[in-house]
Amino acid sequence: MPSPSDLPTASEFSFRKIAVQAFGPSLLFGVGEGAILPIIPLTARDLGASVPIAALIVGLISLGSLLNNIPASLITIRWGERWAIVAAGIWSAMGMALCLWTSDLRLFSIGCLMVGMSQAVYYLARQSYMAEAVPIAYRARAMSTLGGVMRIGMFIGPFLAAAGVHAYGLDAAYAIGIVAAIAAAAIGARLPDLKAAPLPAGQVAPASVTTLSTLRDHRRVFLTLGIGVVLVAAVRASRQAVIPLWAEHLALAxxxxxxxxxxxxGIDMLVFYPAGKVMDHKGRRWVAVPSMLIMGTALILMPFTHGFTTLLIAALAIGFGNGIGSGMIMTLGADHSPSHGRAHFLGVWRLLSDIGSSFGPALLSFLAGSLSLAAGIATTGGIALLAAGALAYWIPHQDRT
Structure with a gap:
């Protein structure tokens, strides 16, 4: 098992050597989630849930991830990144299997919660692994590619599910998800374990790290750049509802x-690697700030669109802005995480991201109901501009090597 000292230097590193083991599970996790997400509310309705309850059950996936971020850090520390990824794939497959084989709405809800729990473990373990295994000169490209291949999987999954559901019914979507999750675990099992390098002679081992000590020791990062992460996650989560809702408002077919x-x-998926390369060569600000500026401007202008063409232009801008920001949160988390206690730090970092992901759509829903959909979309755009300002101010000037 290699230690960090055994890992390749920047001049020796090649993505080709780790592509399948490192990025394959992300693609397959994306396929599995993409296959079941559109089907979950339909299955819930078939099991007797009302429309609000069906929507709530879909939200259990995000809730499971939110609640499991801190336990995920403990699992990763205890088992290591490789076995945490394997466990996440197996747990996700078990949750999907429960959704497939139960006719009880409560058990179905538990299955959805299990899928969300597995997300937290997998996302944290893959980020922690890449932060250790990839030289810092390639870090942003690695994180952007992780996010990008996950999005490709999420894009492919619904099409595979649609074909399966057409031929065999709703159960086929869960079968596809189970196969993808197990395959992700199998490929993840081939990742080499990472061991901490031995301490230099005369250096004392650092004190034991806990979640509370991590919060205390890194509170300045969490209360500054962490706020930017919350805002970015809120905008990203809201954008998925904004386009279809405004299209319906315009009475488009x-x-x-x-x-x-x-x-x-599609635009979102095409630009992740070039953006990562820019972050590695020019610095994180060169991508993080424009990402939010582009999304914020497009969202603020969206309520002024009046038909297919203008809405398409705004949607493409949102996709481009979100795409260049692929892996941005993971990269910033890896940049600021300590080598000792990294998993604890990343667990808190992901918790902040998930809080934003829950807050954004909730605020959009509240404003759309109390004021108007246009007000909700414009406010989301304002949050994106606020995020751009926070990132511009708090990302260190010297953030690359």
């Missing part, structure tokens, strides 16, 4: 709304 959403997602 569902097929046109789906086309706009798909094209926006």
């Amino acid at each position: 569902p097929a046109l709304a789906s086309l706009i959403y798909g094209l926006s997602g």
Whole structure:
């Protein structure tokens, strides 16, 4: 098992050597989640749930991730990144299997919660592994690619599920998800374990790290750049609802709304690697700030769109802005995480991200209900601009090597 000293230097490193083991599980996790997410509310309805309850059950996936971020750090520390990834794949498959085989709505809800719990473990373990295994000169490209291949999987998954559901019914989507999760675990099992390098002669081992000590020792980062992470996550989570809701407001046909959403997602997937390269060579600010500025401007202008073409332009801008920010939160987390106690730090970092992901859509829903959908979308755009300012101010000037 290699130690960090055994890992390649920047001049020796090649993505080709780790591509399958490092990025394959992300692609497959994305396929599995993408396959089941559109089907969960339909299954819930078939099991007798009302529309609000079905929406709540979908939200259990995000809740499971939110609640499990800190336990995920403990699991990763106890078992190591490789076995944490394997465990996440198996736990996700078990949750999907419970969704597939139960006819009880409560058990179905537990299955969805299990899928969300596995997300937290997997996301943290893969980020922690890449932060250790990849030289810092390639870090942003590695994190951007992790986020990018996950999005590709999320894009592919619904199409595979659609074909399976057409041929065999709703159960086929869960079968696809189970196969993808198990395959992700199998590929993840091939990752080499990482061991801490031995301490230099005469150096004393650092004190034991806990979540509380991590919060105390890194409180300045969490209360500054961490706020920016919350804002970024809020905007990203809200954008997924904004496009279809505004398309419906404009009375566009569902097929046109789906086309706009798909094209926006396509742009999102195409730009992640070049953006990572810019972050590695020029610095994190060069991508993080423009990402939020572009999304914020597009969201603020979206309520002024009046048809297919103008909405498509705004949606493409949102997709581009979100795409260049792929892996941004993971990269910043890895940059600021200590080598000793990294998993604890990243667990808190992911918790901040998940808080933002829960807060954004909730605020959008509240404003759309109390004021108007246009006000909710414009406010989301304002949050994006606020995030751009926070990132510009708090990302260190010397953030690369």
